[in-house]
Amino acid sequence: MHRGLLSPSPPMSTASSRPRPPINGDFYDWFSTLPDEVNAARLKLRDFMSGEWEPQANGYWERAEFPREYLVGKMKELDLLHGAYTPERAGMATVMDGLLSMEFARVDPSLATFFGVHAGLCMGSIALCGSEEQQAEWLPALRRWDLIGAFGLTEPDVGSGVARGLTTTCRREGDTWVLNGQKKWIGNSTWGDIVIIWARDEADQSVKGFIVRTSLPGYSAETMQGKIAQRTVLNGLITLSNVRVAERDRLQRANSFADTQRVLVTARCGTAWQGVGCAMGAYEHSLRYAQERTQFGKPIGSFQLIQMMMVKMLGNLTAMIGLALRASELQDRLGPKDEMSALAKQFCAAKCREVVQLARESMGGNGILLEFHVARLFADAEAIYSYEGSNEINAMIVGRAVTGYSAFV
Ligand SMILES: Cc1cc2nc3c(=O)[nH]c(=O)nc-3n(C[C@H](O)[C@H](O)[C@H](O)COP(=O)(O)OP(=O)(O)OC[C@H]3O[C@@H](n4cnc5c(N)ncnc54)[C@H](O)[C@@H]3O)c2cc1C
Known part of the structure; x- marks a missing residue:
């Protein structure tokens, strides 16, 4: 069985005595700039996603099954929405939501959607468009995952x-x-x-x-x-x-509809982060595979053309993290802006598609087998590409902002 995202790289290469570099999708160390609360929540979720969920993820995907009691129970335990839509998260709500979305999607984009629809779109609608009485009536139970x-x-x-x-x-x-x-x-x-x-x-x-x-x-x-x-x-x-x-x-x-739009614009950075997470998972799996797989008596990671694939993936991923993080920080500081979150979503979803394609290609035939995980991320990226405003729609939002002309009919 191919190892999951939590398992460390083997200490020594079979082809040389040098230790292998660690597998790390955050090459520029962006995450060290995050607030401590965000990193703590992110790492708690990463433990669950990589350690407990990933070994089961392919089976549920293949059977198109959602184990709701188990997952809702886990969400309650993890308590990821503690303080969501309260002053406790003021100034970091978008960054927190984004990094959690990323950690879900790094292992399983389906779960990122489950989270995003509940926490971003449903709770966001009530928080942004509900009266104070409606917020008091519904948000606490949604926050505790007592209601979905x-x-x-x-x-x-x-x-x-x-x-x-x-x-x-x-x-x-x-x-x-x-x-x-x-x-x-x-x-x-x-x-x-x-x-x-x-x-x-x-x-x-x-x-x-x-x-x-x-x-x-x-x-x-x-x-x-x-x-x-x-x-x-x-x-x-x-x-x-x-x-x-x-x-x-x-x-x-x-x-x-302008009010509906406010909800979509506010939640859209979360979808950009889904693209980041999906790409990060694919890159990390692909890199581990390149270190382990040998052909012609050498690790495929030692071949120049495979190294070029790694570099293209890493460059895309590093740019995606930087862009999504900056868009989220700006949103937390200045409020949501249509073209800001649209550019983050459009760019990250498009680059995610490129990364998962390279990751799949780098694994040869095993790239289309669920067992090696990248096949699932490769397919899931297609949904990220199309929802929360397709590539074209988000491009037209940004295009309108920068040219001053609307291409919407
Ligand atoms: C997995 C998944 C989960 C989803 N979950 C939800 C959910 O929970 N709630 C919800 O409400 N929706 C949800 N959606 C729907 C999603 O938001 C829509 O799929 C999306 O808005 C695109 O709409 P459409 O699929 O009808 O495509 P269409 O709008 O029919 O678009 C087809 C193609 O035409 C292009 N196009 C359309 N108009 C223009 C134009 N003016 N100029 C240029 N190109 C254009 C599009 O970019 C696209 O390539 C989900 C979708 C998916 C795939």
């Missing part, structure tokens, strides 16, 4: 164009709202407790957000089948048939 959240924006016929194209409707009837429509791709929605549903008001066409309990009559979600990326996280196709939601569960500070 999802975020329903995308629809079967509308993805990138949700700003104008949302077709799910809401209609006010006294103190309740009646919701109708479908949502596609919604992570955690087939088994979680609540979903933030974004819908268009039949009366004035404005977009509103609702905290929808998945137990409500008229709510159903079927697990999407046949994914070739992030198979472990379960994505749902939700159908809302005359779901009646109380006015008190309408997000009180969500009045238009």
